[in-house]
Amino acid sequence: MKRFLPFVIVAALLFPTFSHPVSAAEGQSAELATKARSAVLIERDTGAVLFEKNSQQPLPPASMTKIMTMILIMDALDKGKITLNEKVRASEYAASMGGSQIFLEPGEEMTVNDMLKxxxxxxxxxxxxxxxxxxxxxxxxxxxxxxxxxxxLGLKNTHFANPTGLPVKDHYSTAYDMAMMAKELLKYDKITNYTGKYEDYLRQNTDKKFWLVNTNRLVKFYQGVDGVKTGFTGEAKYCLTATAKKGNMRVIAVVFGAETPKERNTQVTQMLDYAFNQYQTTPLYKRNALIVKASVSKGDQKKVNVVTSEPISILTKKGASTKDVTTEVKMNQDLKAPLQKGEEVGMLIIKKKGQVVSQSPLVSQGNVKEASWWHLFKRTMGMFNHSS
Incomplete structure (x- = not known):
């Protein structure tokens, strides 16, 4: 049985704490999201909340639900369970979905790449x-x-009943939880190749060529916006989880329940402006950066590369010093095979002047299979012969 870090440390990983000066309270004086039912603004790498309004209120997320759908698709791609070029067959049930659609016909096949589009x-x-x-x-x-x-992901106020966001009982989320989902999705660099496109085509070179236009108009009209997902139903009203990157800084803004698309986009734009005007980030590590080589017992290999699971940065107010930043690695105890690629094996703790400012999971870079008894026997004999 694997032994893990104490619960309090794992909880801190899911709900990061932040040092001066990135508390949500500072943003409350700003006139933001005045025409939304709920909203939140976070910095992507640290997850720090820069502004919030009713951000823990459960509400229907409409098509922002598809952020989680895309997380699971990207995770499967990342782990090699599927490929972009493999064909996906549309069932009669899938083709029967109403609302926004690409008009799949029963039995029609499309690549994962085109489905993602x-x-x-x-x-x-x-x-x-x-x-x-x-x-x-x-x-x-x-x-x-x-x-x-x-x-x-530690999302306590989210429950899904379908992968689409079509209205159904017991399907809800919050602005904060949606921001955390976007944070997770944006770990996968290639996702913005899809969410950041304003237009594209499906069924090219056929007589059923289909033009796609991004439902997130800010992709075209706000510099740096490259995702993530809009949503609308009569109950949810107009919703948007948007992300933008300028320089080293990526932020995520979420709005639930605006009355019109214009109000939704205006409020998100104001939140993004506020973030870029007030804050700055200093990158420390990219995703998949090698942190340490850790020993693995009973594996077909003795060590595994331990890497970052996401980009890691320090967030400060504009002009503030980024000196006195240190990092600390805490590994899960007694790593034993088998290990899966992407499995959490430790934590990277970021400190500024000795105070914890953020924490991020460290993961296995690859798979480690359980060694056969013969493999372990030969290894033991080799160690014995070497020592003699």
Whole structure:
């Protein structure tokens, strides 16, 4: 049985603490999100909350639900479970989805790459269900995966009932939880190749060529915006989880319940402006940066590369010093095979003047299989012969 770090440390990882000067209270005096039911503004790398309004209030997320759908797709791609070029067949059920769609026909096949375009750019409900069935075997099984991932991310006010966001009972999230989902999705650099495109085409070189236009108009009209997902239903009103990057800094702004698309976009724009005007980030590590080589017992290899699971930065007010920053590595005790690629094996703690400012999971860079008894026997004999 694996032994892990104390619970209090794991909890701190999921709910980071931040040092001066990045508390949400500082943003409350700003006139932001006045026409939204709820909103939140965070810096991506640290997860620091720069502004919030009713950010823990459960509300219908509409098609912002597809952020979690895309997380599971990107995770499967990252772990080699699927490829961008493999074909996905649309079932009759997937093709029957209403609302936003790319008009899949029953039995039609599209690549994962094109399905991702259909979800990220066109908000296709049919594409979302087709991918759900492809990954999990059924929509119901995929929803179980969605809720399991939400728990892993520490999202306490989110529950999914479908992969699309179409109105249904017991389907809700919050502005804060949605920001954390976007934070997770943006770990995968290639996702913005989809969410950041304003227009593209499906079924090219056929007589059914289909034009996609991004439902997130800020991709075209706000410099630096390259995602993530809009949402609208009669109950949810106009919603948007947006991300923008300028220089070294990436921020995420979430708005629930605006009355019009214009109000939604205006409020998100104001939140993004506020973040870039008031704060700055200093990058420390890119995703997949090698931190340490750790010993693994009973594995087919003795050591595994331990790498960062996400980009890691220091966030400060503009003009503030970034000196006196130190890092500390804490590994889970007694690492034993088997280990899966991406499995959490430790934590990187970032400190400024000795005070913890953020914490981030460290993961295994690759798979470590459990060694056979013969492999272990030969290893033991080799050690014995060497010592003699």
């Amino acid at each position: 259909g979800i990220a750019i066109g908000s296709g409900n049919d594409a979302s269900v087709a991918m759900a069935e492809h990954l999990a075997g059924s929509e119901k099984a995929f929803v179980t995966m969605m809720n399991k991932k939400a728990k892993q």
